[in-house]
Amino acid sequence: MHQHNPIVPREKLDFGLEGDIPKYWFGGDPFKTRFFDAMSTIFPEGERFFISCVRDFRDQVSDPVLREEIKHFIRQEGQHGIVHSQYNERLKAQGIDVDKLEGIQRGLIEWMRKYLPKKHTLASTAAAEHMTSIMAHSFFSRKEIMAAADPRMRAMYAWHAMEEIEHKSVAFDVMQKVAKVWYPRRAITMVEVTLGFTINAMLSTRYMLKVDGFSRWQRVKMFAKGLGWIFGPGGLYMPIFKHYIQYYKPGFHPWQGGQMKSYDLWLDTFNRTGDPIAAGEVLHAAGA
Numbered sequence: 001m002h003q004h005n006p007i008v009p010r011e012k013l014d015f016g017l018e019g020d021i022p023k024y025w026f027g028g029d030p031f032k033t034r035f036f037d038a039m040s041t042i043f044p045e046g047e048r049f050f051i052s053c054v055r056d057f058r059d060q061v062s063d064p065v066l067r068e069e070i071k072h073f074i075r076q077e078g079q080h081g082i083v084h085s086q087y088n089e090r091l092k093a094q095g096i097d098v099d100k101l102e103g104i105q106r107g108l109i110e111w112m113r114k115y116l117p118k119k120h121t122l123a124s125t126a127a128a129e130h131m132t133s134i135m136a137h138s139f140f141s142r143k144e145i146m147a148a149a150d151p152r153m154r155a156m157y158a159w160h161a162m163e164e165i166e167h168k169s170v171a172f173d174v175m176q177k178v179a180k181v182w183y184p185r186r187a188i189t190m191v192e193v194t195l196g197f198t199i200n201a202m203l204s205t206r207y208m209l210k211v212d213g214f215s216r217w218q219r220v221k222m223f224a225k226g227l228g229w230i231f232g233p234g235g236l237y238m239p240i241f242k243h244y245i246q247y248y249k250p251g252f253h254p255w256q257g258g259q260m261k262s263y264d265l266w267l268d269t270f271n272r273t274g275d276p277i278a279a280g281e282v283l284h285a286a287g288a
């Protein structure tokens, strides 16, 4: 068993999402904002899927520690879905058809749950959980990345990212110890999840910018610049590539790299103040 921080479900957090968050809350940048908004529309359905896929194996888990972790994992993911849905209401008010986006995703998920083996969808969950657990490094290990974001949105992603770290080994341990998924399936599902998530996020970003009334040419220019911000050197993905690629090592375990340095700062601030926005600010300011 790897030593790690306890998984703490935090409920009824107030990020001020009902407040005056600007439409383009990411420094007035439509592409960056809509890319994050696209992720927000993916999370609630995605997290319900993760919960179902882990639940498929819950009865076979005999380790009391892992059973307890599964319980907390489910509660954390449930809260993430609630908070993202709360934010997504804002998107609906901006004319984004969130129900349509979620409907498409639900169709795909229902298909996966019906036709793919349970071991496969659990492996997809473990892969997706690796992606969400390295999100903290992508968003918060360099201050400049989130510098222009609205502090409330930044705090919401900070909280989500920190809890993803806390529960990062749950689906993986169920996959390895209980479902005994063999390596090729683990690797293949990571390829599937990486492509699926990226394509989904890109298509949703494109759709939202279209709803916003940007012309085809404006969108082409935004994507040309935005893809550099996502995939280019110093962008969102490149600096976490070393974390990402570790998943393909046969002996990989989510905790083998240790804890993110600034996690303790976030946790201490949250525990001391009970204020998720203050905790988010501390995490962002640390940039480590």
Ligand SMILES: [Fe+2]
Binding pocket: 047, 076, 077, 080, 132, 160, 164
């Ligand atoms: Fe989550």
Ligand SMILES: [Fe+2]
Binding pocket: 050, 077, 129, 132, 164, 167
């Ligand atoms: Fe998660």
